[in-house]
Amino acid sequence: MNPYMVTFLHHSGVLVETENHQLFFDVYFDDNFTMDDLESLIVEDKQAVFFVSHGHKDHYAPQIFAFSKFQNKKAPVYVISTDVEPIVPDTVYEILWVKPNQTYKMEHGDTLIRTFDSTDAGVAFLIEVDGVSIFHSGDLNWWHWKSATNEMQSQEENDFKQIMGQVVKAPIDLAFVPVDPRLEEAACFAMAYFAEHSDAKTLVPIHFGEAFETLKMRIDESTLKDDLRLIIPSHNIERFI
Numbered sequence: 377m378n379p380y381m382v383t384f385l386h387h388s389g390v391l392v393e394t395e396n397h398q399l400f401f402d403v404y405f406d407d408n409f410t411m412d413d414l415e416s417l418i419v420e421d422k423q424a425v426f427f428v429s430h431g432h433k434d435h436y437a438p439q440i441f442a443f444s445k446f447q448n449k450k451a452p453v454y455v456i457s458t459d460v461e462p463i464v465p466d467t468v469y470e471i472l473w474v475k476p477n478q479t480y481k482m483e484h485g486d487t488l489i490r491t492f493d494s495t496d497a498g499v500a501f502l503i504e505v506d507g508v509s510i511f512h513s514g515d516l517n518w519w520h521w522k523s524a525t526n527e528m529q530s531q532e533e534n535d536f537k538q539i540m541g542q543v544v545k546a547p548i549d550l551a552f553v554p555v556d557p558r559l560e561e562a563a564c565f566a567m568a569y570f571a572e573h574s575d576a577k578t579l580v581p582i583h584f585g586e587a588f589e590t591l592k593m594r595i596d597e598s599t600l601k602d603d604l605r606l607i608i609p610s611h612n613i614e615r616f617i
């Protein structure tokens with residue numbers, strides 16, 4: 377049996393459920409994913425942990441702290457990049473502020489957190505929990521914009537490869553990597569690099585907004601290794617076993 381379950385929430389927001397934990401990454405709220413949606417996903421018998429890779433509004437909403445005062449449910453803990461404005465209510469009982477290129481052990485259990493730098497803001501996360509190794513890229517992406525100069529494009533490429541080159545050395549079970557359709561032909565650059573250099577078992581694209589159709593068109597599965605499981609979400613709040 378798979379030791380984890382993935383629910384794609386929306387954009388870069390995902391839920392990974394392991395034996396004892398519910399790990400929420402980069403959750404924010406809009407019409408496509410509401411606080412009620414999130415509340416309905418939280419179960420009583422697992423520890424919820426919210427990870428925030430950085431403070432951009434498509435990765436973070438301060439309302440995630442509202443879940444800290446749940447009745448009859450274990451209080452969630454929070455792992456948040458230091459670039460996020462620290463407006464934290466008193467009700468939050470455990471919060472870990474993280475910077476790039478560090479390793480942390482969470483107080484409440486055996487969860488290990490390794491952070492990497494980003495090519496935008498904040499951090500990328502590599503988490504080891506309940507025997508599962510999970511990578512969430514945040515905005516660490518190969519930002520190859522058509523409108524950029526050649527110099528800027530190669531700088532972006534170098535920066536991305538320098539950081540992702542470190543990430544791919546780690547054993548990874550499950551990875552979330554950006555495929556941003558706004559980059560057009562370059563949308564899959566980050567994913568392709570990651571897939572080629574990493575031994576990750578399962579890969580899920582993120583950071584494509586509501587562009588589910590474009591996402592499907594952009595991804596060429598024939599270029600990926602046979603033993604890599606690629607999960608392509610087709611709608612918001614989609615659960616994969």
Ligand SMILES: [Zn+2]
Pocket residue numbers: 432434435514515583
């Ligand atoms: Zn972003």
